Amino acid sequence: MSILVSKNTRIIVQGITGSQGAFHTEQMVNYGTNVVAGVVPGKGGLDFNGIPIYDTVNAAMAETDANASVVFVPPAFAADALFEAFDTSLDLVVAITEGIPTHDMVKVNFSIPSHARLLGPNCPGIITPGETKLGILPGNIFTPGPVGLVSRSGTLTYQIVSNLTNSDLGQTTVIGIGGDPIIGTNFIDCLELFESDPDTKVVVMCGEIGGEDEEQAADFIKENMTTPVVGFIAGRTAPPGKRMGHAGAIVSGTGTGTAQSKIKALEDAGVSVGQTPSEVTDYVQELL
């Protein structure tokens, strides 16, 4: 079992001919992802390594039986690509693009139809090891197993997953929710999905400074989760008032969004919070 994506997921790549879109489409196909179409305005009728390209998402939907989309469209045009994707019956849209203006994302996020889900933006995507990956995660570090993982950061996810895999702790599904202030799918959505997945025996949740999502997730864990959760919070040493790369990763001048507050909330909810990535692996091992 897995959550959200499996070998039955059939995807469209929006922006398939851009340098990132092209490189990572190849990587996805090599991993076994079922890429059924690409969408690039003005390039309809062409193909990318045998994958047909359409001018619009609607046209791609009419010719293929896609049910998910991965978006590599540059920031200035990304919101429009997302509106376009949500104007169809697609039920999962994964936005990889980094740097989409927040005002655009507020409007997109407000307009997602109830049947559909947005993952990201500014996220690495989602992978069900051994079946499929949607996004830019390096497939070789993942292996199937009982650990569910959700994270705000891409590369930190790879670090933690690689530690898990090296200790023979495989994963059901790994999800990067993205580091922007406005994201579609949040920690609580993923925790809820993992909780109802019988194959996920332990969940790892990697958060970072900024906002209050981790605190809200801690409340959710306390009230609703029976599956044990291991936590990790990045940014313990971040100074207040400085944006640490991610648009969302900032400790406010008034002291909200600190690593300390998040760690405390998680520990109060019974979550074991690792001080280092390898401590996370140790906790997971203990809980299995």
Add this chain to the structure above:
Amino acid sequence: MRLHEYQAKSVFSDGGIPIPLSGLANSVETVLEETNRIGYPAVIKAQVHVGGRGKAGGIVLVQNDKEAEIAANKILGMDLKGYLVHEVLIEQAIDFIDEIYLGVTLDRSSGLPVVMVSSKGGIDIEQVASSTPDAISKTYVNPLLGLSDSQARAAILDAGISSKITDKVTNILLSLYNIWETSDATEAEINPLMVAKNGDVIATDAVLNIEDDALFRQKKFADLRDTRHNNALESKANLYGFNYVRLDGNIGIIGNGAGLVMATLDLVDYYGGKPANFLDIGGGAKSDRVENALDILFEDENVDSILFNIFGGITRGDEVARGINDALENFDTLPKPIVVRLDGTNAKEGMAILNTDHLTIESTLESAVQRVIELTSQRGP
């Protein structure tokens, strides 16, 4: 990106919000010209990106030429919480009976714009927000429709603002929301909005912060960026488009992805080292970015050693290796020890071409962190 008060006020004024008669000056002579044009009493205000300017002595009320000259001499060139004052804004002083707070920002939890109004504006608004949060009326806004007239009016009434000025304040709030929206602002704030004895309502302070990610379509704001207080390294990092924050340690850190770089800093701290900076080369970095990143840390005198930690997803190990090779080509011996750890997408290809002659290679994050701390202490303080 923060705008200066005078820049924000000019945007507010263009957007239909009343501001005091004012002028900008950068010398004692021009201060006196402006105070005489505007008339006394006047307020002289330091234009720097810090909060609490008044309490720190950066805002002074003057009644005549003599006081203006003393204040100008004191404020121009002063160090205000680490920022040098280059310019002052001179404004007509308002004889006020009330101070109102108006703000527009984004509420992260709901993902919606939120409009805030309080009849208890002024320098203690943060105190008001924490001790009596009910004194601030909050209205969430449909981002597709924007703030409606009726919502704005309801917010003003809800905040208990005098009915005599409801129309004026409602219009100002609608203008402020419109400015927030069209400027791609993270915050737009008026505190205080002064209610004058004669019934006028005037914005005597202005905050407008523009989102960095939207500057590509907000060119007029991008041109207003004041980088004079940045140090040379920050300016350089800015020019190269890096996410860079200088810290006070001696171990330079370069990595990809904000979360991993943050976790790397935390780990250096955990093992007893002191990070000198946060530097994220970003996703999908090409070799020239890698070279530029190393260039910044070579130049930073505080940096004794460098930890280069890459876990490739969208970033490719071979590109990173090429960048490191190019950066090191200019040196016979390394100016500072460098520990490299390369993992993820194309890491094998990268390791195959990486010129390892002068580098220390580690295969895990933790061993790389411990190694760089070791090399740093060998070099001595």
